[in-house]
Amino acid sequence: MLKDVRTRRDILFVTAGFAAFAALPVSPLLAAGADVEPLIKKIAGEKTISEGRISLDLPTIAENGLVVPLNFEVESPMTADDYVKSVHFFADGNPNPQVADYTFTPLSPKAAAQLRIRLAKTQTITALAVMSNGDVFSTKKEVKVTIGGCGG
Numbered sequence: 001m002l003k004d005v006r007t008r009r010d011i012l013f014v015t016a017g018f019a020a021f022a023a024l025p026v027s028p029l030l031a032a033g034a035d036v037e038p039l040i041k042k043i044a045g046e047k048t049i050s051e052g053r054i055s056l057d058l059p060t061i062a063e064n065g066l067v068v069p070l071n072f073e074v075e076s077p078m079t080a081d082d083y084v085k086s087v088h089f090f091a092d093g094n095p096n097p098q099v100a101d102y103t104f105t106p107l108s109p110k111a112a113a114q115l116r117i118r119l120a121k122t123q124t125i126t127a128l129a130v131m132s133n134g135d136v137f138s139t140k141k142e143v144k145v146t147i148g149g150c151g152g
Helices: 008-022 036-044
Strands: 049-051 054-057 068-074 084-091 098-103 111-117 123-131 136-145
Touching (some): 068 136
Antiparallel strands (some): 054 068, 068 111
8 A cells, every 4th residue: 555655855855846936037927907998888888088087096105016095085975976987997007907896876885995915017097087977087097016016
């Protein structure tokens, strides 16, 4: 009967294999995000996108792309007749550019949230707010990622 015995050499071989795999550079195809414009067009449709009403609190320089804080608030009275229906975030350099989506109702006290996003590299973050009357607002901010990230 054979026993399942691991030798020190087997363990070192497997560990070295994992270390070699982890040291491989990330393929540019993995870090190439899809175009953000078709995603925005899908949400906004034929509506004119205006600037303003969205305040983004994002660092200009992110020391670690793995955890980038993002705070936002959309100006709105949040009444039954005038409220923010949804807010969408896009990162144009991520493999999956649609980073987050939020839905609000008139019962929400305000259209705001805090989250952490992961950025693969230096890129532009786009926020899109859809209002109850159909108006669409957008704002953008570039974030420079210095280390980390999902792509280096």
